[in-house]
Amino acid sequence: MKRIRRDHTVRNFHQAKWDEPVIFELHKAGERGVQVAGAEVAIAETVGDGVSAIPDSMKRATLPALPEIGQAKVLRHYLRLSQETLGSDLNVEIGQGTCTMKYIPRINEMMIRTPKIMELHPLQDVGDVQGILEVFYRLDLAMREISGMDQFSFQPSSGTQALLAMASIVRAYHESRGEGEQRNEIITTIFSHPSQAATAVVKGYKIITLYPDKDGFPDIEELKKVVSNRTAGFVVANPEDTGIYNPRIKQFTDLVHEAGGICYYDQANANGLLGVTRAKEAGFDMCFFNLHKTFAAPHMCGGPATGALGVVSELVPFLPGPIVDYDGKQYQLTRDYAHPNNIGKVRSFYGVAQTVLRSYAWIRALGAEGLLQVAQTAVLNNNYLYHKITQIRGASAPYVQGSRLEQVRYSWEQMTKETGVTTEDVTRRMCDFGLHYWTSHHPYVVPQPFTLEPTESYSKEDLDEYIAALTQISKEAYETPEVVKNAPTRSTVHRIDESSFDDPANWCITWRAYLKKTSAE
Template sequence: MKLINRNCKTRDFHQAKWNEPIIFELHQPGEKGVEPPPVHEEIALAVGDGVSTVPESMQRKSKPALPEIGQAKVLRHYLRLSQETLGSDFNVEIGQGTCTMKYIPKVNEMLIRNPKMMDLHPLQPEGTVQGMLEIYYNLDLCMREISGMDYFSFQPSGGTQALFAMASIVRKYHEQRGEGTQRSEIITTIFSHPSQAATAAVKGYKIITLHPDENGFPDIEKLKAAVSERTAGFVVANPEDTGIFNPKIKEFTKIVHDAGGICYYDQANANGLLGITRAKEAGFDMCFFNLHKTFAAPHMCGGPATGALGVTEALKEYLPVPIVEYKDDKYALKYDLEHSIGKVRAFHGVAQTVLRSYAWIRSLGPAGLKEVAKIAVLNNNYMYHRVLNIKGAGAPYVKGHRLEQVRYSWEQLTKETGITTEDVQLRMTDFGLHYWTSHHPYIVKQPFTLEPTESYSKQDLDEYIAALEQISKEAYENPDIIKNAPHNSTIHKMDEQDFLDNPKKWCITWRSYLKKAKEHQSV
């Protein structure tokens, strides 16, 4: 009998492996999960057959090619898949870097599963959804207080779409002033999220990127040299993805404003700022928060997410429509904004995500939100000082000046052992832990980015740190253990290293898989 060593902080983990087929491969013709009862005669007389009233142009010519599977098989299928993955409900998920993967209160999950929420439809008459519109409106008021902005839209389906919406507002604002052609440049920083430059580029802007000074702060002298009559706007994350907060941010926004530009704030890294600093006092005209990060709604594999977009009074008329307003003792969707950029998605935000975040904010209150920021910063700085004591690990730029995350470096470890950050990433899965490197390009050499949020305990942090310590020890004493990792995963190293970067090898639907499999067999 093997005794478990409870004094060892690293976990004796092995990923479950079921070799589970794709659900379409479980298809058995004639097998059923549910047998609908026959329609009673009186119901048929009242409503007809349920098909003939559907316009012919909307009727399928053939049944959808859905798998036919019994209930027990469906249950086993999804439970097995859940065991073959990692997530914030399974493991200490501080290795997600800037994505703020934290605990989601399960009571809020119960709220959104209420039939009154599950059955909502965005095309319902306003009179039938007054309660949900009230929640949109009240969350708007909460976000105003948190940020200092004057109005919020919850239409963007995530941070990147909120950034795109803000770049669209910048474009339209200058066009309305007759300066749309002249103001052709957006300024950002190298350690802000890549989506900032990408979304502005999609809107046709030339991107000017500021690099940091020797301490890791955005270089203010470079900003002064960059602004001109061509400056349309300035977009920045603060703190940046290094975890370094720019204390001179108000000077930055003033410089851009003096040049006639608009300043917009990527607040995806806001977990350490709640109740402490606000976009308004920093001089920003717009900002966004990821509800699915800072405000405790799940990522859910990239969606459904919500980028809460806030603007000052001067930019209200440019917001995407509709927004929710309260007038004549009722809540309504307002579409008639004079300079609106239109819609950035079909409807007005993911109701379930909005409800989760509203419930989280209301349960904490102002003091609780500030406590979130304090604990997030405390957790991060505890981890920061522990990681810097690990052989081979470091963190560039100013020391002891980090907020809610840190971009670390294994540069020394790599020079001394040959072990890279990608090697460490694979080995971490043997401990049941996720680990993120950084955005490309690797400005910080051999990077790894950790973000312990307020929901993790000291014991959680110690478990994660112990795994890093173990890997460092292995790198110096027996690097082959790391080079051959993962050992406890369902999949070891992929044979085709370009798979994720080669669209020709992607199969995002079952139909595309069958097509490509057929093409492969014919070669």
């Protein structure tokens, strides 16, 4: 049988549509999925009925308003919803590759679903959880090698929480030296993630923002003007959210250190850096990695995640605890909160064991050479995409021309001016090709932005399919713009009226909140 070779053209895709209600609307009183048997006589005689011993003050006055549904209906409901959802297992997720959507080895997913991991409890005796504590400890050692830092905490549950912890360490450090009141400014850049400035503001700092020079690099001459004895710290992503890597970063950290400030590094997306460069050699005192990004663990709709926070030796006493230590015989969770410089906990327990295990397994499977190859492949993929997309009519990549690292923030500004088609229109049209596309976080510092992050997970064929879709949409924008403006036409995704997104009075986060608001109307 002759094999038919498929050209790299736009995929003939149509999203499934079930018009499926929310699960509360499927409720039918008295319907059951499982009939729970009563306690055996011997057990009931020993421990009672399991209810009578509960104080009345802890008992519900009424049963929870949970949907009552049979097993078959539940299965159909969630399978139908899964068919209406695009994800990294179904399509090419270049739109947020390094952010959350790179490929995660499925053997690691199987590993974290074993009862030994799924049934862990954070209050278990350390003697019963030596295996997972060893994984935490060994991941700490691996992260030290990757970054050059001297110790890591895996307590922060996200990159933003790690940034908040680092801002807390900056404040505690200066207060321990009697300079807490004097050093009240944090310097960052306009292309860094908004969480960097936001978390520093939470700690009471005034924010000084560096804007780019003509090539898109943070302006070092402006840094020289603003750094002073009021500088508490400097926080930056490098490469920044545009994908531009600042090769002079050591000059920035040296200037801040000369003024007595601390430098901390947002390495949420480090796909293009592994085995190539480290935070220590760039002059940083702290850094964090998102395990749910670079190190192949899923973000899963905002959690569970881990912002692995590393510091140099001078700042180890400030790290949020507990920390896993090894005395040569047993792994322990140290709880030295009484230390005058310790910032305390940043969340209830130590960290997400399943996320830590996934990342540890990924690192061990790849080894040092494999991690370097991850970076090399991610950069190669990104620059191939960069070369192709900048040839598409109406698309550009503002600022410095040439190689970028693991991502690029592109712009449709020219196409929008010439056709009226916006990046939001392109977002919806990409749904018709079964592809995900990300614009940018706010504020839009690049006009009509779209951000692509191919990572090491994608093949040339994957990239070519994505490029073909963008090329097709550009052609439509110039020839039949209404096709793009009226998209999507082959998807369950509809056009959303975003006018109420900034008004909390219109939000319905839960079904109960929805019922309250609709009944009031």
